[in-house]
Amino acid sequence: MISVKNLSRKFGDITAVNDISFEVGEGTIFGFLGPNGAGKTTTINILCTLLAPTSGSAFISGHDCTKSSSEVRKSIGIVFQDTTLDRDLTAYENLLFHAYLYDVRKSEMKQRINDALHFVDLYDRRKDLVKHFSGGMKRRLEVARGLIHRPKVLFLDEPTLGLDPQTRASLWEFIVELPQKHNVTIFMTTHYMEEAEVCNKIAIIDNGKIIAMGSPEDLKKTLGGDIIYIKTTDNSRARLDIEKLLGVEVFEEDSELYLMSQKGDYCIPEIIRNLGEAVLSVRLQRPTLNDVFLRMTGRAIRESDMSSGDNVRQMVRSYRRKFERT
């Protein structure tokens, strides 16, 4: 649905986007993660035809973002980082304005707007001026607006920025339903890593370059899997038992044993069965995308052991090779 090849954009001496390539499949949620200033918004602006790339190409649904901007614009909906609603118009009028701009057929306009308002649960507030809306309501209204012209791709640029945790959670519940309900592909950026868990595929961008790409699960696996912490009555004996059982190295720290495993949840029952009553406590720590991100952007490498750091770098290199060729 989206295909980006060797895309670069320079602003004077600064290279905001540096030779990035990726593909987004139809009906999927693609997450574009990175710290502020990594090049996320520049990429979105190029895809939305607001900015021309310095080199490389970008296609949306088969249309070239630089050459057939009008076709691209018809097939995308965008929710920008900052609100772009007219505060002095009602919710309904804002959507009507959009419907006219996108040349929605007059006979369908009313129905589509009302459907969209129902979908985001704002139908009862349709006659209220947008300036009286809360942040979450505005964001929902913008998503509804972005869907009015039935786009093939919906861009969400930091959709939950500045919202309270409850509103963020309910917004996500509703975003994950979009691909099925509205037959739309989602391209989103965020810097809340835990929110990216809903994505089918993630690309991590830093300093204008994509440094890792894959499903959230794959990315987390690059960290070496889950960590299991065990306390037993006799640590030195349990340590030998577990090493023999699973064939992995077990470490001890603060009278607690820990080990890394790709499938921590399956290892725990096995360990307990084997050690029996000697086990006092077990806890499992799963790597989060946040860990992945910290590791990938290089900021956490010096804190961790070098072997896994090297691992990650290798992974990154192979990822780059794999995706830059396509």
Next chain:
Amino acid sequence: MRELNAVYVIVAREIKKFTRERSRLISTLARPLIWLFLVGGGMSRLVSPGMGVSYIQFIYPGILGMTILFSSIFSSISIIWDKEFGLLKEILVAPVSRLSIVIGKALSGTIISVIQVVIILCLSPFLGLKMGLLSIIYVIAISSLLAFCISSLGIIVASFFESFESFGAIINFIVMPMFFLSGAMYPVKQLPDILKLLTKMNPVTYGVDALKHAVFRGRAMHDFSIVTDVGLLIIASVISIIVAGVLFERKN
């Protein structure tokens, strides 16, 4: 069709907002009334333009011009608001041409100005001005042309400013001089040479002069011929809207 829809909805939005904000309508009408009755009424005792026309009647076309000047500029400068509140981005990513957006904005300013002109026209009987239906039609036609020209100029001005803090500068350095150097308050013929030159470069001058033709039909209150006035206004409008379109395209 798509482009026409875009022009239509951009205009409709502005009109809706204009009619919704009563305070804006009242405040935009207050300025011409203050000038007409407080300045015009006061000066009437001092100045007599001759030909049986009182000063308050003499400045009436100028006040119409002022109304158009202010409301057209304000309307176009709302682009800066749109930029600040983000709505401009929503318009810019829509599949419509930049020219349609600019024309939509210019027509919004035109229509809002003409609504106000019509309201001020209702005052003419109280000033002792007898205007026939033909005069009224002339006034509205000339007002539309002038308003379109000034609205386009306003878009050019707006494209140079990023935030609304520059609003004061626009009013003081652009709008007020355009008003005073337009022959609205005094005949162009009697101005010193340097001011006369500036006045002749100001499109508002020809709008006000054409309005003088329409209001005082048959009485020679004007400085230029109606053909000069209308011709120059049309030329200025076409140049302005094209420049506005090009600048808008380039800046966004």
